Amino acid sequence: MNGALPGGDTLFEHAACALVVTGADGVILGANATACTWLGYGEEELVGKVRMRDLLPVGARLFYHTHCQPILEVQGSVAEIQVNLVNRGKERLPVLINIARRQADGASFDHWALFKAADRHAYERELLAARKAAEAALEARREAETRLQAANARLSAADRRKDEFLATLSHELRNPLAPMRSALDVLTFKLGNSAEPRLIQAFDRQLRHLTRLVDDLMEVSRITQGRMQLSRATVELTALVRSAAHDLAPMMAAARHTLHVHVADGPVLVDGDATRLAQVVLNLLANAAKYTPDGGTIELHLACVPGMAEIRVRDNGIGIPTAALATVFDMFSQLEPALDRAKGGLGIGLALVRGIVELHGGTVGAASEGPGRGSEFTVRLPLAMGAACPAAPEQDDTPPASVRILVVDDNQDAAETLTMALAMFGCETRTVHTAGAALDIVAAFRPDVALLDIGLPDMNGYELARRLRQAPGGTAMKLIAITGWGQQKDREQAQAAGFDHHMTKPIELGKLRDLLATEFPGR
Amino acid sequence: MSVQIRNNVHVAGNGSATMVFAHGFGCDQTMWRFLAPAFAERFRTISFDLVGSGRSDLSAYDRDKYGTLHGYADDLLEILDAFATGPVVFVGHSVSTMIGLLATIKAPERFVAQVMVGPSPCYINDGDYVGGFSREDIGELLETMDANYLGWSSSLAPAIMGAPGRPELRAELTDSFCRNDPEIAKHFARVTFLSDHRADLPHSTVPALILQCSDDLVAPLEVGRYLHRHLPNSTLHVIDNVGHCPHMSAPTESSRVIEGFLARTLR
Numbered sequence: 001m002n003g004a005l006p007g008g009d010t011l012f013e014h015a016a017c018a019l020v021v022t023g024a025d026g027v028i029l030g031a032n033a034t035a036c037t038w039l040g041y042g043e044e045e046l047v048g049k050v051r052m053r054d055l056l057p058v059g060a061r062l063f064y065h066t067h068c069q070p071i072l073e074v075q076g077s078v079a080e081i082q083v084n085l086v087n088r089g090k091e092r093l094p095v096l097i098n099i100a101r102r103q104a105d106g107a108s109f110d111h112w113a114l115f116k117a118a119d120r121h122a123y124e125r126e127l128l129a130a131r132k133a134a135e136a137a138l139e140a141r142r143e144a145e146t147r148l149q150a151a152n153a154r155l156s157a158a159d160r161r162k163d164e165f166l167a168t169l170s171h172e173l174r175n176p177l178a179p180m181r182s183a184l185d186v187l188t189f190k191l192g193n194s195a196e197p198r199l200i201q202a203f204d205r206q207l208r209h210l211t212r213l214v215d216d217l218m219e220v221s222r223i224t225q226g227r228m229q230l231s232r233a234t235v236e237l238t239a240l241v242r243s244a245a246h247d248l249a250p251m252m253a254a255a256r257h258t259l260h261v262h263v264a265d266g267p268v269l270v271d272g273d274a275t276r277l278a279q280v281v282l283n284l285l286a287n288a289a290k291y292t293p294d295g296g297t298i299e300l301h302l303a304c305v306p307g308m309a310e311i312r313v314r315d316n317g318i319g320i321p322t323a324a325l326a327t328v329f330d331m332f333s334q335l336e337p338a339l340d341r342a343k344g345g346l347g348i349g350l351a352l353v354r355g356i357v358e359l360h361g362g363t364v365g366a367a368s369e370g371p372g373r374g375s376e377f378t379v380r381l382p383l384a385m386g387a388a389c390p391a392a393p394e395q396d397d398t399p400p401a402s403v404r405i406l407v408v409d410d411n412q413d414a415a416e417t418l419t420m421a422l423a424m425f426g427c428e429t430r431t432v433h434t435a436g437a438a439l440d441i442v443a444a445f446r447p448d449v450a451l452l453d454i455g456l457p458d459m460n461g462y463e464l465a466r467r468l469r470q471a472p473g474g475t476a477m478k479l480i481a482i483t484g485w486g487q488q489k490d491r492e493q494a495q496a497a498g499f500d501h502h503m504t505k506p507i508e509l510g511k512l513r514d515l516l517a518t519e520f521p522g523r
Numbered sequence: 524m525s526v527q528i529r530n531n532v533h534v535a536g537n538g539s540a541t542m543v544f545a546h547g548f549g550c551d552q553t554m555w556r557f558l559a560p561a562f563a564e565r566f567r568t569i570s571f572d573l574v575g576s577g578r579s580d581l582s583a584y585d586r587d588k589y590g591t592l593h594g595y596a597d598d599l600l601e602i603l604d605a606f607a608t609g610p611v612v613f614v615g616h617s618v619s620t621m622i623g624l625l626a627t628i629k630a631p632e633r634f635v636a637q638v639m640v641g642p643s644p645c646y647i648n649d650g651d652y653v654g655g656f657s658r659e660d661i662g663e664l665l666e667t668m669d670a671n672y673l674g675w676s677s678s679l680a681p682a683i684m685g686a687p688g689r690p691e692l693r694a695e696l697t698d699s700f701c702r703n704d705p706e707i708a709k710h711f712a713r714v715t716f717l718s719d720h721r722a723d724l725p726h727s728t729v730p731a732l733i734l735q736c737s738d739d740l741v742a743p744l745e746v747g748r749y750l751h752r753h754l755p756n757s758t759l760h761v762i763d764n765v766g767h768c769p770h771m772s773a774p775t776e777s778s779r780v781i782e783g784f785l786a787r788t789l790r
Contacts, residue, residue: 024765024772025738025765026765026766053740057663058656058657058660058663058664059660059661059662059663059664059665059666059667060663060664060667061740062656062660062664062667062716062740062741063664063667063668063671065739065740065741065766065767065768066547066548066549066550066617066741066767067549067550067671067701069766069767069768069771069772070549070550070554070701070768070771071701073554073557073768073771073772074553074554074556074701074771081671082667082670082671083667083670083671121670124670125670128669128670
């Protein structure tokens with residue numbers, strides 16, 4: 001052996017690890033100098049007196065018994081057990097322990113090698129702390145998610161109870177309405193004109209209103225509870241849309257709204273429930289009428305775009321704030337304080353529209369350029385299986401046909417040219433030059449439209465308009481004022497006199513034709 | 524799922540009666556290798572791994588079910604239904620002694636005897652009761668487990684050995700013994716060392732042998748004496764042994780004591 005190398009004893013005594021031998025009972029039988037130094041005991045204090053497990057803190061001791069000992073019994077060795085040792089100064093020494101079990105002379109001995117592991121220990125503690133922090137964060141998130149789920153479940157349950165409540169409420173409210181209706185009918189019949197008609201009418205109007213609210217509520221409940229059944233059939237929309245426009249004419253007239261109806265050439269066929277789809281159009285029109293100040297303009301369009309029927313209702317009313325566009329179809333959105341509540345209502349009309357449209361596999365959207373700038377609602381419904389949009393007509397200028405028009409103008413030339421033009425459009429015309437002649441002819445001719453010059457020799461056009469309204473069929477007649485002045489004052493005066501439209505001389509025939517096409521679509 | 528796969532059940536031996544061996548905390552059925560063969564000549568022997576330990580089906584580990592020892596007791600009864608014949612002698616080590624105790628309360632008719640190796644009904648000191656540990660000690664145990672599972676764990680072992688595609692090799696790795704899934708082991712440690720079954724003791728009437736080591740840190744002598752006082756039909760035998768695993772370190776002596784007990788009890 002090279003003399004520069006330490007002898008075996010030195011190597012053992014001062015090895016870079018602590019070496020300890022114990023007997024089967026764990027009592028230390030020998031320890032090198034490194035072990036004594038680390039542990040702070042003299043060898044004589046350890047040997048035969050101390051057991052290695054006594055140097056372990058309680059938790060590590062437990063681990064030793066439940067883990068290391070069985071492994072030693074089965075495998076004869078354990079490796080890299082990481083524990084703290086407690087030395088004489090009560091300091092904790094992080095160490096890695098390897099133990100090998102050896103047999104000698106029928107007895108068994110455990111050879112322990114202990115390596116300092118302070119750095120590793122610190123590093124692993126950091127890893128552990130990081131893992132624990134991550135686990136705690138994960139746990140916190142799980143708990144938050146659980147709470148969120150519970151909150152959602154509670155909300156869903158509340159929502160379900162609300163739906164159930166509304167269904168029951170609407171049903172219960174409906175029950176007393178039928179006998180009230182019958183009673184009112186009986187009263188009307190019995191009392192006839194002897195009763196105060198205005199009271200009866202008010203009662204009747206309010207009862208209808210209440211009935212409609214309750215019906216809407218019930219139908220929305222049916223949709224939210226998935227109980228609405230559609231009676232599906234192939235539905236032709238052009239007729240349906242026109243019919244809906246017709247039904248709402250009184251409401252439009254009451255608010256002095258002008259309703260323009262633009263309907264594509266039929267047939268536009270969808271697969272759906274005609275009653276429900278009519279309800280969609282009626283609700284959209286009623287909504288437009290309601291949220292447009294009196295004297296507004298409302299447009300109803302039906303178009304056929306590839307694969308889809310498109311119904312649009314546009315008004316120039318109060319509009320919708322951008323923020324409210326997203327929720328306008330939600331139930332009770334009317335209760336949002338941001339919206340004008342002056343009009344009242346439950347805000348379920350549009351919810352019903354969306355519900356019905358979605359049941360038909362369609363979509364509905366709302367657009368508005370903002371408050372005071374009108375609104376536009378667009379419903380798209382898939383065309384019926386196998387249906388397609390009708391081919392576009394060769395020319396767009398199909399003239400309105402068989403509209404009866406009375407022209408009243410004391411300017412004979414003007415009257416004649418106008419009459420010729422109207423005849424060219426296919427209208428049936430009568431021309432007179434005085435108000436008196438007009439009133440004479442109106443009962444027999446029953447015109448759909450009367451074009452009145454305002455400056456007549458025997459009576460001004462406003463007065464004539466009022467009288468024509470009194471004549472048979474006068475309320476349905478479209479009255480168009482023709483004046484030389486197109487000022488706002490003139491329009492207002494014409495409107496006040498009961499004119500439906502106002503045109504300025506010289507009349508643009510194209511405009512007149514468009515107006516007639518709108519008022520009498522398809523004729 | 525089959526009980527066999529769930530609990531990695533192994534049946535050996537021949538006999539009209541059955542001996543079932545349940546291992547203690549931290550290890551697996553391998554710990555019975557020095558003791559069980561001695562009984563295989565006269566008994567049908569069943570050994571198994573508790574769910575979450577050894578080579579049981581780890582996916583069956585349900586923290587709720589195994590949040591108390593009752594979950595394990597139910598498993599034990601299912602194992603007996605599937606594999607036991609004739610009268611059953613239960614042999615449990617450490618925590619499994621309480622699992623067996625709960626099973627004997629649930630189905631006393633299934634058992635003729637219970638052998639408790641190093642039992643403890645409660646590890647934590649409580650007033651006059653000496654369990655041997657404080658709550659802080661158990662916290663320190665969990666910390667020590669953490670420190671030792673960080674470096675190596677059962678999940679790393681196959682990869683380290685470089686034979687993930689050859690599970691039969693893993694089966695031969697003796698050093699997989701006592702290496703359990705760290706998270707499960709920690710949960711099991713909590714359930715084990717925080718359990719308190721002192722109140723159950725009077726309800727188990729199946730004859731019991733309490734096999735106590737003379738020097739056992741985990742289950743001190745006082746605990747053995749306490750058990751003997753409160754278990755109605757029990758025998759206490761203190762075996763001269765240092766440590767918690769006499770069935771491993773003193774198997775001959777252990778089996779002799781068990782044989783004697785069985786001879787007296789089953790005669």
